[in-house]
Each structure stands twice: as structure tokens, then as C-alpha cells.
Amino acid sequence: MNKKTVNFRDGKDELQKIGKKGRALGVCATFNEKYLCCNVHVLRSVHNCPYQCSYCFLQNYLTDGATKVVDDISELMFEVRDIINRNPQRLYRIGTWELGDSLALENSTGQAANLIKEFALLDNAVLELKTKSDRVDSILGIKHRNRTVISWSLNAAHVISRDEHGTASLEKRIKAMQKVFEAGYLIGLHFDPMIVHHDWKRGYEELVNDVFSVVEPDRIAWISMGSLRFNPEMKKKIENNYPDSRLTSAEMVLGDDAKVRYVKPLRLAMYHHLYSLLQHHITDENPVYLCMERWDVWEKVFGTYPESISHLDYLFARSLYRRYGLGIAEPVKIRN
Numbered sequence: 442m443n444k445k446t447v448n449f450r451d452g453k454d455e456l457q458k459i460g461k462k463g464r465a466l467g468v469c470a471t472f473n474e475k476y477l478c479c480n481v482h483v484l485r486s487v488h489n490c491p492y493q494c495s496y497c498f499l500q501n502y503l504t505d506g507a508t509k510v511v512d513d514i515s516e517l518m519f520e521v522r523d524i525i526n527r528n529p530q531r532l533y534r535i536g537t538w539e540l541g542d543s544l545a546l547e548n549s550t551g552q553a554a555n556l557i558k559e560f561a562l563l564d565n566a567v568l569e570l571k572t573k574s575d576r577v578d579s580i581l582g583i584k585h586r587n588r589t590v591i592s593w594s595l596n597a598a599h600v601i602s603r604d605e606h607g608t609a610s611l612e613k614r615i616k617a618m619q620k621v622f623e624a625g626y627l628i629g630l631h632f633d634p635m636i637v638h639h640d641w642k643r644g645y646e647e648l649v650n651d652v653f654s655v656v657e658p659d660r661i662a663w664i665s666m667g668s669l670r671f672n673p674e675m676k677k678k679i680e681n682n683y684p685d686s687r688l689t690s691a692e693m694v695l696g697d698d699a700k701v702r703y704v705k706p707l708r709l710a711m712y713h714h715l716y717s718l719l720q721h722h723i724t725d726e727n728p729v730y731l732c733m734e735r736w737d738v739w740e741k742v743f744g745t746y747p748e749s750i751s752h753l754d755y756l757f758a759r760s761l762y763r764r765y766g767l768g769i770a771e772p773v774k775i776r777n
Contacts, residue, residue, distance in 0.1 A: 452489050454508075456509075456546060458511075458550070460512070464520070465484055465517055466520050467539075468481075468483070469481050469482070473697050475735050477734065477747060479757065481534045482533055484517060484536065486510065486511045487543065488508065492605065495686040496634060510546055512552070528565075532565050533567070542573060543570035544574045544591075556568055558583060561583075565769055567589070568590070569589075569629060577621050580621075589627070593631065595652065596634075596648070597611075597647070603638070604683075611648065615654070619655035622657075630661060631667075631732075632648075632665065632667070635669065635712075637711070641711075645718065649715070658726075662728075666731055668702060668711060668712075673700075673701055
């Protein structure tokens with residue numbers, strides 16, 4: 442019998458393979474009408490993560506800190522097919538990263554490779570595997586039919602070394618990204634959470650240049666930007682678990698969604714800076730969105746904003762259909 446662990450850190454050292462229990466497919470959503478969410482679905486197939494990012498919400502969320510991976514792929518896919526077949530005209534974006542890293546455990550589990558093969562058989566769903574690792578070798582030869590997006594959580598090298606403990610270095614992530622790009626996968630870029638640090642503007646400039654030294658914009662499915670945020674009660678946990686971190690020393694404010702963030706002028710400065718850097722490399726065809734931000738922040742950064750969460754979902758589907766032919770047909774905008 443496996444020993445039950447209750448501490449998120451203790452549970453990182455032991456991997457448990459489990460069967461599917463209850464519903465695994467849900468929606469990642471911001472439960473406040475003032476915030477825009479990309480409406481991606483999440484497949485809860487991984488619980489906990491071997492890495493130790495000082496800002497990780499799992500230290501505040503998991504009551505059983507054991508690292509668990511659902512090994513019953515057939516049951517996971519039965520639930521996925523049941524949902525997507527109910528609405529075959531819709532293109533579903535489905536990620537496995539809500540409660541863990543999609544590829545960090547791949548060398549031990551092979552879960553991601555199995556999911557890629559299954560999603561290659563679907564016509565109205567796209568799998569997103571998001572990671573801070575460089576563990577991609579086992580998925581490079583799979584026939585994925587463009588139904589899988591390999592995404593990286595990206596940050597300035599200083600942030601990775603100081604607050605993303607145990608993860609692949611930026612250099613290793615970039616090398617892995619190049620391998621995936623050359624294998625024909627679509628790429629996702631998540632510059633999130635952006636964190637203020639010494640010379641942060643230069644840090645993010647170097648990051649963007651590194652990324653676009655190995656990928657081309659026509660294979661980038663989407664790009665997100667977000668800033669550091671966490672529930673107020675996490676402040677003490679961060680300070681206790683990572684006493685050398687300086688994350689909690691910044692000036693932050695409480696938002697309507699009960700999360701604390703950098704003050705708005707600072708967030709806007711960070712987003713404007715990063716977006717201006719991206720515009721030197723991408724085209725108007727590349728979807729760029731903000732994660733967990735209010736509509737007014739969208740407007741100040743982009744000059745426009747989606748009408749609703751469903752409208753943003755439609756914009757994703759339209760882009761993926763027009764650029765890569767994903768989905769049954771071009772989506773129809775739903776009037777709100």
C-alpha cells in the first residue's frame with residue numbers, strides 16, 4: 442500500500458499511477474464576469490508536479506500532495522469523446538496542465554505520447570501539453586496530425602534560476618522547443634507569470650529573442666501573457682516554503698477575483714513591453730491573449746477586447762481553422 446502524503450513537497454518524490462476516478466474533464470474558467478478567460482478545457486490526468494516553483498498554486502491547493510498520474514488512457518478518452526461528440530461543430534482545446542506539468546513525468550509514464558496518438562484520431566479537439574521541462578524526445582516521432590500543441594511556460598532566465606526550482610533551464614527549454622518545431626508540432630508560448638526583477642525589461646527581451654531564434658510564427662498556435670498572481674493566503678506559504686524568494690515583497694492589490702496582483706500601472710508596463718517585443722516577430726494571424734485580466738486591461742494593451750468568454754473561444758477556433766484546417770468547419774460566431 443502506498444503511503445499517503447499530505448505535504449505538496451513530500452509528494453513530489455513518489456509517483457503513483459492511478460485509475461480514473463470521477464469526472465476528469467472540466468473547464469478552466471475565471472469565475473468573475475469582469476475577467477476574460479480563454480475557456481480552455483482541462484483534462485485532470487496529472488496531480489502534483491516534481492518541480493518547485495515558488496509561486497505555484499499547488500502548495501495552497503493540494504490536500505493530498507502525492508504525485509499521481511492517471512494511467513487509464515481509454516477511460517480518459519472515453520470521457521473526452523463523450524463530451525466533444527455532443528457538439529461536433531465546436532473545436533475543443535483541451536490541456537493536461539491544470540494540476541501538474543504535462544511532460545515532466547513523461548519518461549516514467551508515457552502518458553503524453555498515448556494522448557497524442559488518441560487526439561490524432563479526433564476531428565474537433567486539440568490537445569495542449571504545457572511544460573517547463575525539456576522531455577520531448579519520446580514524442581518526436583509520433584504522427585500527431587496537428588492535433589497537439591506543445592506549449593512552454595516561459596520566463597526570463599533570472600526568474601527561472603531564482604523561482605522555478607528543478608525545472609529545465611531556459612537554454613534547455615529552447616533546445617527542446619526547436620526539436621518539437623522540427624518534428625512539425627504546433628507551438629504554444631505562455632509568458633506567464635511575468636515577474637518583476639532587476640533589469641526585467643532586458644530579461645524579457647532576451648527571452649523573446651531566444652524563442653524566435655528557433656521557431657517561426659506560422660507554427661505558433663497561440664501566445665499568452667500574464668503576471669504574478671496568487672490567493673492572499675498563499676503569501677505566508679510562499680514565505681515559509683521558499684524563504685529566499687522575494688516574490689511577496691512587491692506592491693500588490695486584491696482583485697475582484699480574490700487574487701492579489703501587481704498594481705495595474707506596473708502590469709500594463711510589463712504587458713506593453715512584452716507585446717511590443719513580440720510584434721517584431723509575429724503577424725496579425727498569431728492570437729495573443731491575456732490570462733486572468735479584466736477587459737479594461739485588454740483594451741489598454743491591445744486597443745480592443747473580446748465581447749465575452751465565448752467570443753474569445755470563437756476567435757481561437759476561427760484562427761485554428763483558417764490557419765491549420767482544424768475543426769469540422771469554420772466556426773460560427775455565437776451572438777451574446
